Amino acid sequence: MSILSQSHIKTPAFNRNNLKASIVHFGPGAFHRAHQCYYIDLLNAITPDFGIVEIALNSEDTIKSLENQDNLFTIKELGENSKNHIIASIKDAIYAPPNKSKIFDLLQNPEIKIITSTITEKGYCIKNDGKLDWDNEGIKHDLENLDNPRTYIGYVINGLLRRYKNATPPFVIIPCDNLSENGKKVKNALCDFAQKIDTDFAKYIMDNLVAPSTMVDSITPKSDNALFSQIEDEYGYKDNAAVWREEFTQWVIETYDGHKNVPWEKVGVILTDNVAAFEQVKLRILNGAHSTLAYLGWCLGFETVAQAMANPMLEKLVHDLIFKNIIPSLKNVGNIDVTTYANDIIARFKNPVVQHKLAQIAWDGSQKIGFRLLPSIRQNLKDNANISYLSLGIAAWCRFIIRMTRQGKEITDPMAKILMEIAKKAKDKANDIDGFLSLEMIFDADLEKNQTFINEVKQQYNKIIKAENGGNIEAF
Numbered sequence: 001m002s003i004l005s006q007s008h009i010k011t012p013a014f015n016r017n018n019l020k021a022s023i024v025h026f027g028p029g030a031f032h033r034a035h036q037c038y039y040i041d042l043l044n045a046i047t048p049d050f051g052i053v054e055i056a057l058n059s060e061d062t063i064k065s066l067e068n069q070d071n072l073f074t075i076k077e078l079g080e081n082s083k084n085h086i087i088a089s090i091k092d093a094i095y096a097p098p099n100k101s102k103i104f105d106l107l108q109n110p111e112i113k114i115i116t117s118t119i120t121e122k123g124y125c126i127k128n129d130g131k132l133d134w135d136n137e138g139i140k141h142d143l144e145n146l147d148n149p150r151t152y153i154g155y156v157i158n159g160l161l162r163r164y165k166n167a168t169p170p171f172v173i174i175p176c177d178n179l180s181e182n183g184k185k186v187k188n189a190l191c192d193f194a195q196k197i198d199t200d201f202a203k204y205i206m207d208n209l210v211a212p213s214t215m216v217d218s219i220t221p222k223s224d225n226a227l228f229s230q231i232e233d234e235y236g237y238k239d240n241a242a243v244w245r246e247e248f249t250q251w252v253i254e255t256y257d258g259h260k261n262v263p264w265e266k267v268g269v270i271l272t273d274n275v276a277a278f279e280q281v282k283l284r285i286l287n288g289a290h291s292t293l294a295y296l297g298w299c300l301g302f303e304t305v306a307q308a309m310a311n312p313m314l315e316k317l318v319h320d321l322i323f324k325n326i327i328p329s330l331k332n333v334g335n336i337d338v339t340t341y342a343n344d345i346i347a348r349f350k351n352p353v354v355q356h357k358l359a360q361i362a363w364d365g366s367q368k369i370g371f372r373l374l375p376s377i378r379q380n381l382k383d384n385a386n387i388s389y390l391s392l393g394i395a396a397w398c399r400f401i402i403r404m405t406r407q408g409k410e411i412t413d414p415m416a417k418i419l420m421e422i423a424k425k426a427k428d429k430a431n432d433i434d435g436f437l438s439l440e441m442i443f444d445a446d447l448e449k450n451q452t453f454i455n456e457v458k459q460q461y462n463k464i465i466k467a468e469n470g471g472n473i474e475a476f
């Protein structure tokens, strides 16, 4: 493998034979491999105590690819000073459904100290009000079949229950998805679930489970054949688990009891008592702008974020959305310089080497807008501040659903069925949005009845229809 000694590819800085598994990760998707695996590999270069066991709940593909290549894979950075990295921190990779007892053994093993997860917003089965969703089919199933779980919550409860019975301290839970207060919410959801099993067990979780909240960031387009061919052309090997991402990465973890057991700060992870500030700026500025651009850009016929940003009108619109609507909504941002932060994000969106598909960001809108756009809208309504650009994001989401439905395309969203029912009634009139805004699971009673908000979304919706019909796209 002389090829791997080339200077622009970083090979593992530790002996894999010494790697000890201490982290279990749920959801070995591209973002996890591009982000957490990168930091954890740096931890292992300090001391190889942080081997990861990957658990896939829904699809075997990544597990198989990893297995076929001894759990090694490449991260390709997309930027001017890009390096590529061979990541060697995965110790094992398990597809959950046929291997449940193996996973239970693992979760009760005291050597496992940390459970991380990237299972997307919907994977936690938590409603918009932060409570566990008892109507979720997976949760209903897991409550009836404790030893045969399907969901992340069901597996983690299983591990905790075994530890509780064995008097083993719990692992630390570190969720890494784009939910505000993710650690707190997941802990509460686990306590809610445990209450239905045994109140003493619920108390054990409440008193002992450490679950810091986190902010994670690195733009990671979906891996595809173009990536696999590039790796093969550049290095001469085939890597079906390769990922690519922008150079920028950030991982912020709330300071937690026991954080000193991991040299987080030595590898660039930020530990803070004010994780809420980082979450707020990232979810509202980056993800809020991302979702708005995804829906509007798609409606106007663009394919990737960078292509949409290359259009001066859309670039200005993203700028105005951030500076005129989102930044005024931010409170208690600590030491974060939001202007620099926002300008950096705009530059990241414009990076033409990152082929980030708008359709990828558009997935699961019903699960995302509640964290990305609605908190800024609520705040601005309270402050009597402008919400026009934020409302444009909501209007574009409605329009995206309507047009996808008309085209007979599949909508990736746990609420797809109900969204499509609403979309089918659309008549290209402002009222099309009424059905969407009355979805209490997303908008809550406060927004659903707020006339200023409704009128603003309607106005923006009309502008989108005009722009689609060849009207003046400057109109935004």
Ligand code: CS2
Binding pocket: 178, 216, 217, 218, 219, 220, 286, 287, 290, 291, 360, 361, 362, 368
């Ligand atoms: C994106 C995020 O797909 C999406 O919804 O907005 O995945 C985004 O790229 C990351 O949060 C960036 O850190």
